[in-house]
Structure formats: C-alpha cells, structure tokens
Amino acid sequence: MEDLIVRMVSRIVVPFIQVYGFYVILHGHLTPGGSFSGGAILGSSMILFALAFNLERGAKKLSHETSTIVECAGAGWFAILGLVGIYMGQNFLTNKEAGFYMGAPGDLVSSGAIVLITLGLGLKVASTVVTLFYSLIEVEGDAHD
Amino acid sequence: MMATILDMLLLLFLIVCAISVARTRDLLSAIIIFAAYSLIMAVVWQQLEAPDIAITEAAIGAGVTSLLLIATISKTRREE
Numbered sequence: 307m308e309d310l311i312v313r314m315v316s317r318i319v320v321p322f323i324q325v326y327g328f329y330v331i332l333h334g335h336l337t338p339g340g341s342f343s344g345g346a347i348l349g350s351s352m353i354l355f356a357l358a359f360n361l362e363r364g365a366k367k368l369s370h371e372t373s374t375i376v377e378c379a380g381a382g383w384f385a386i387l388g389l390v391g392i393y394m395g396q397n398f399l400t401n402k403e404a405g406f407y408m409g410a411p412g413d414l415v416s417s418g419a420i421v422l423i424t425l426g427l428g429l430k431v432a433s434t435v436v437t438l439f440y441s442l443i444e445v446e447g448d449a450h451d
Numbered sequence: 452m453m454a455t456i457l458d459m460l461l462l463l464f465l466i467v468c469a470i471s472v473a474r475t476r477d478l479l480s481a482i483i484i485f486a487a488y489s490l491i492m493a494v495v496w497q498q499l500e501a502p503d504i505a506i507t508e509a510a511i512g513a514g515v516t517s518l519l520l521i522a523t524i525s526k527t528r529r530e531e
Contacts, residue, residue: 330506338502346510353518435515442522 316358323351331428345431373433380430489513
C-alpha cells in the first residue's frame with residue numbers, strides 16, 4: 307500500500323495508541339480494562355504500523371520470532387509469579403502472604419502481584435495478536451485455485 | 452427518557468447493520484459494516500454499565516477482527 311496520507315497519519319497516531327495501551331495495562335487494577343484490552347490496543351498499533359508501511363519495515367520493528375518469544379515469556383512470567391507463592395510456603399498465586407508489596411489502595415503501585423501479572427499478560431496478549439497477524443499474512447501459495 | 456430513545460436508536464442501527472452484513476455481496480464493504488456493528492455494540496455495552504467489556508469490544512471487535520479479516524481478503528477473493 308503506497309499512500310502518503312495513510313503513512314503520515316499512522317506515523318503520528320501510532321505512539322499515542324501505544325501510550326494509551328500502556329495506560330490501560332498499568333491501570334488494570336484501578337479502572338476498567340486490563341491486560342486483555344490494553345494488550346489488544348498495543349497489538350493493533352503494531353499491526354497498523356505493519357499495514358501502513360510495508361511488511362518488511364514492520365517486521366524490522368517487531369519480527370515474527372521476537373513476538374513468539376515474548377508470547378511464551380508472558381505465559382512463563384505468569385507461572386513464575388504463581389510459583390513464588392508456593393516457594394514462600396503458601397498456595398499457588400498467593401498475593402499478600404507471599405510478601406508482595408501491597409501499598410495503599412488506589413495508588414498505582416499497589417495490590418501486590420496483580421500489577422506484575424497484568425503487565426506480563428498485557429505484553430503476552432499484544433504479541434499474540436501480532437503473531438496471529440504474521441501467521442496469517444506470511445502464508446505462501448495460492449489459496450484460491 | 453433520553454437514554455431510552457438513545458438505546459432504541461442504537462439497537463435499531465445494530466439490527467440494520469447485522470442484516471446488511473449478511474446481504475452485502477462485496478466482502479470488503481461487509482467487513483467495514485461489521486466494524487461499525489462492533490462500534491455500536493461497544494456503546495451498547497457502555498449503556499449497560501459494563502465499561503470493561505466496552506473497551507474490549509472496541510479493541511477486539513472493531514480493531515483486531517477487521518484487520519485479520521482484511522488480511523484474509525488480501526489472500527483470497529474480494530467478491531462472494
């Protein structure tokens with residue numbers, strides 16, 4: 307797609323979409339939204355960049371292999387944070403008794419492990435959306451014969 | 452009263468969008484109408500006081516689903 311207006315507008319808009327996605331992810335324990343919504347916003351900003359410019363420049367920013375690795379790392383991060391509870395002698399995914407910092411209710415850094423889990427899961431959802439897009443767009447061969 | 456009229460208009464537009472998605476022959480137009488359907492659905496979720504679902508619907512339904520369907524069309528044919 308060779309369109310100057312689409313390229314300039316997406317170049318301006320993409321950083322704001324990403325900041326909004328990180329805002330939704332980081333405030334997941336305070337306001338509506340969370341890891342799934344914010345991760346979808348982040349991932350669709352990457353897809354918009356890859357669609358407005360050509361696929362090679364999008365893959366230079368975030369390649370298929372990198373998004374696959376980030377996806378697996380997000381799931382592993384969730385499991386590790388759950389295993390911290392078992393390591394401290396409590397149940398899986400224990401929050402306060404496992405020693406996470408609780409903070410004051412309503413602050414940005416509060417609610418213990420929920421912030422960390424939301425951050426990891428947001429990155430996982432974003433990279434899952436990007437991986438879906440790459441897997442769909444990179445299929446070679448004639449589909450309509 | 453005003454909220455009821457707004458809900459009626461939104462649901463009417465939702466039905467019109469749903470019928471025209473099924474009746475449109477051009478698949479790219481059908482995808483754009485489907486994105487409009489998801490946007491109206493997000494406003495309906497907000498009217499039902501479920502802002503979490505509204506954000507998810509706007510991001511997934513209007514954003515990611517449309518992009519994935521457009522990517523599918525670029526691999527296949529545009530006409531039905």
